[in-house]
Amino acid sequence: MNKTTxxxxxxxxxxxxxxxxxxxSLAACGPAVTATSxxxxxxxxxxxxxxxxxxxxxxxxxxxxxxxxxxxxxxxxxxxxxLAGFEALxxxxxxxxxxxxTLNRTPFPGMxxxxxxxxxxxxxxxxxxxxxxxxxxxxxxxxxxxxxxxxDPNFELDPQVIEYEWxxxxxxxxxxxxxxxxxxxxxxxxxxxxxxxxxxxxEAKGLAAPQTWADVEAAAEALQDAPNMYGYVIRTNPPNWExxxxxxxxxxxxxxxxxxxxxxxxxxxxEAGQKALATWLKLGTTYGPPNYADIGQPDMASxxxxxxxxxxxxxxxxxxxxDNAEKSFxxxxxxxTVLPGEMAGSNATMSxxxxxxxxxxxxxxxxxxxxxxxxxALTKDAQLFYAQAGAIPVRQDVYExxxxxxxxxxxxxxxxxxxxxxxxxxxxxxxxxxxxxxxxRLKQAVAGEITAEQALAEAxxxxxxxxxxxxxxxxxxxx
Amino acid sequence: xxxxxDSSLPPKPPSLVARFGNFVDRTxxxxxxxxxxxxxxxxxxxxxxxxxxxxxxxxxxxxxxxVWEVVGLKHLETALQDQLxxxxxxxxxxxxxxxxxxxxxxxxxxxxxxxRSKHLDGLYRTVLLIPLLVPPIAIGTMWRLMxxxxxxxxxxxxxxxxxxxxxxxxxxxQLAMPSVVLVDLWHWTSFMFLIILAGLESMxxxxxxxxxxxxxxxxxxxxxxxxxxxxxxxxxxxxxxTIFAFKxxxxxxxxxxxxxxxxxxxxxxxxxxxxxxQFRLGYASFLALGLSVIxxxxxxxxxxxxxxxx
Numbered sequence: 001m002n003k004t005t006x007x008x009x010x011x012x013x014x015x016x017x018x019x020x021x022x023x024x025s026l027a028a029c030g031p032a033v034t035a036t037s038x039x040x041x042x043x044x045x046x047x048x049x050x051x052x053x054x055x056x057x058x059x060x061x062x063x064x065x066x067x068x069x070x071x072x073x074x075x076x077x078x079x080x081x082x083l084a085g086f087e088a089l090x091x092x093x094x095x096x097x098x099x100x101x102t103l104n105r106t107p108f109p110g111m112x113x114x115x116x117x118x119x120x121x122x123x124x125x126x127x128x129x130x131x132x133x134x135x136x137x138x139x140x141x142x143x144x145x146x147x148x149x150x151x152d153p154n155f156e157l158d159p160q161v162i163e164y165e166w167x168x169x170x171x172x173x174x175x176x177x178x179x180x181x182x183x184x185x186x187x188x189x190x191x192x193x194x195x196x197x198x199x200x201x202x203e204a205k206g207l208a209a210p211q212t213w214a215d216v217e218a219a220a221e222a223l224q225d226a227p228n229m230y231g232y233v234i235r236t237n238p239p240n241w242e243x244x245x246x247x248x249x250x251x252x253x254x255x256x257x258x259x260x261x262x263x264x265x266x267x268x269x270x271e272a273g274q275k276a277l278a279t280w281l282k283l284g285t286t287y288g289p290p291n292y293a294d295i296g297q298p299d300m301a302s303x304x305x306x307x308x309x310x311x312x313x314x315x316x317x318x319x320x321x322x323d324n325a326e327k328s329f330x331x332x333x334x335x336x337t338v339l340p341g342e343m344a345g346s347n348a349t350m351s352x353x354x355x356x357x358x359x360x361x362x363x364x365x366x367x368x369x370x371x372x373x374x375x376x377a378l379t380k381d382a383q384l385f386y387a388q389a390g391a392i393p394v395r396q397d398v399y400e401x402x403x404x405x406x407x408x409x410x411x412x413x414x415x416x417x418x419x420x421x422x423x424x425x426x427x428x429x430x431x432x433x434x435x436x437x438x439x440x441r442l443k444q445a446v447a448g449e450i451t452a453e454q455a456l457a458e459a460x461x462x463x464x465x466x467x468x469x470x471x472x473x474x475x476x477x478x479x
Numbered sequence: 480x481x482x483x484x485d486s487s488l489p490p491k492p493p494s495l496v497a498r499f500g501n502f503v504d505r506t507x508x509x510x511x512x513x514x515x516x517x518x519x520x521x522x523x524x525x526x527x528x529x530x531x532x533x534x535x536x537x538x539x540x541x542x543x544x545x546v547w548e549v550v551g552l553k554h555l556e557t558a559l560q561d562q563l564x565x566x567x568x569x570x571x572x573x574x575x576x577x578x579x580x581x582x583x584x585x586x587x588x589x590x591x592x593x594x595r596s597k598h599l600d601g602l603y604r605t606v607l608l609i610p611l612l613v614p615p616i617a618i619g620t621m622w623r624l625m626x627x628x629x630x631x632x633x634x635x636x637x638x639x640x641x642x643x644x645x646x647x648x649x650x651x652x653q654l655a656m657p658s659v660v661l662v663d664l665w666h667w668t669s670f671m672f673l674i675i676l677a678g679l680e681s682m683x684x685x686x687x688x689x690x691x692x693x694x695x696x697x698x699x700x701x702x703x704x705x706x707x708x709x710x711x712x713x714x715x716x717x718x719x720x721t722i723f724a725f726k727x728x729x730x731x732x733x734x735x736x737x738x739x740x741x742x743x744x745x746x747x748x749x750x751x752x753x754x755x756x757q758f759r760l761g762y763a764s765f766l767a768l769g770l771s772v773i774x775x776x777x778x779x780x781x782x783x784x785x786x787x788x789x
Contacts, residue, residue: 112755113755142539142542144540236739237738289629290650291628291649291651292650293738294649294650294738294739295650302629303629360542436756440741443739447738448740
């Protein structure tokens, strides 16, 4: 009897243990619940709430005489002011071709993580990644997006498509974007800096659109009437991009590559850097609002729309807001031009574009479908439609044609005129580290923690160390 | 006779099956919790070991593959030379001390007042808990708008009462950290209030009443009875708040982004920048590990205090 009881207990104990273990293991290893569903009524742009499974075989049911639609594609796209224009463009593509497109709309902070996760998966969930100026070089350098000629060996980029100082290319031998590099990404949003100014106030004071930074300072002096009107507003949160525009206008760069020797030189602390920082700080601290140490892009746009800012540098994409009667007191009174330089003709603007790339980890038919969309999206007709839908095109002929547009012509012309002066921030895998240094040192200088000279000297030392530690050939730092 | 002979023999060793049964009986409690322990180990120990491994490695993604390269203590060397690390640590410590001290004091005062309130105490509790229910991202955005130099509510109100030279709040290096601390007080005092109030309400009231009968003043009751009895609760609350304060991120990220200059650059914000902005996974892991070690020192200290209080 005792033996039987013991045996039963033993069986019960083991049974319970195994049951518990199996339950936990199943719970831990079970598939995650997803909220995806397959849309049933193509053609239409599908939003993130209705994801189809990108790896699923397409259900092609079209009659045989019609061209066979390509596999459906999914595009990871940033939620930004130009998204509406991009959606309109995608809708047009779907309408014209019958190919199905899903948009995964993602806020800016999530874009990089989603892109990285996609390229690490056995097969990417996205067919096209929208990559920002700050990080596409990492995707190029690490081979995480496919060279376009690998998808279509006959691919030739239309010369009217602006390459934004070779943002599209990567030269593995040089380890840098260059004219001789292979095309990895295609531009989709041509954001560059423009110089915005209050046309009405300039006319009232008899001032012409500024050509040099000295003109800007003279205008700031003439228009300063704080707190009602700030003569000039600088962007300090974050400051690096705008400062690089000033720096390029003085003929300088953060770092310079000697393409013959492959040797880098840190140049931020040289004469051009010193002049650029002095001008930038003077304009911001003398003619800006008292909170000049903490001004971001939305603050600047608000100041202009409220009629409290006379002039500043901002992305071209913000132009349409100034003419929005629901938001702005200055409709029709804002002008745009190319960023001034140290002298007339030494203008410079910075590229802050987005490119589209095809992940490396896709089967060939998905890559072909992705490239088909990219080719279509860069045609002149598509880009004209895109610009009229409120987005920022990437073709020179479109900017030139749009220059006579009654509503957008005033800033589209400035975009067209800026193309020869486009510069890019360094395009290295270490760029985010370099930018962090520049941002921090500029912020310290503008907050008065350190002097302008210290900011440049310290930034140069840190950038030199970053490049040296990463194994680049770097010239000794100039004193 | 036979039985007496048998009893003189050494006892027959139990069979293998019986021995195994005894072993299972003795260790049954361990077997039953084993699955849970295994799952917990997988969920806690594995990520921690990964963090340790990453903190001594360079990690990169090449062609979709994660590439590891062990670099030993290189990240320690980098951290020692990194000019932002001491600034971030100093700012973090200032922030932690300020918010923990002020929030504990405020929460203690409010809890005592609410616990003694005879009217509307339910309303007070509800209203005081609201900040804790608001997502940090909304709090950061809301206060950013309130602090706005030109259009913010605070400066507009100051101008209405005749103050012309209004502060620049988050743009002033001297005011930025106090501005951030103020937002944190608004957000987290409710948390401390909730814990301290629970501690006060679970205390035996008879002791207080006996002291009052013996002629103790309200201050003496608070000083010699309420506070000593509340000490374990206070230590737990302060420990939790310290841990959370060391990890502050969202409020500062939205309010100042670490600026102006480096006035509000805290270590979590810097780790985020290194990890997500610069994609230096190894170095970011090392900094995260360092932060965990610092927090652990505080936790050990509080636990010792707690034991002494108990």
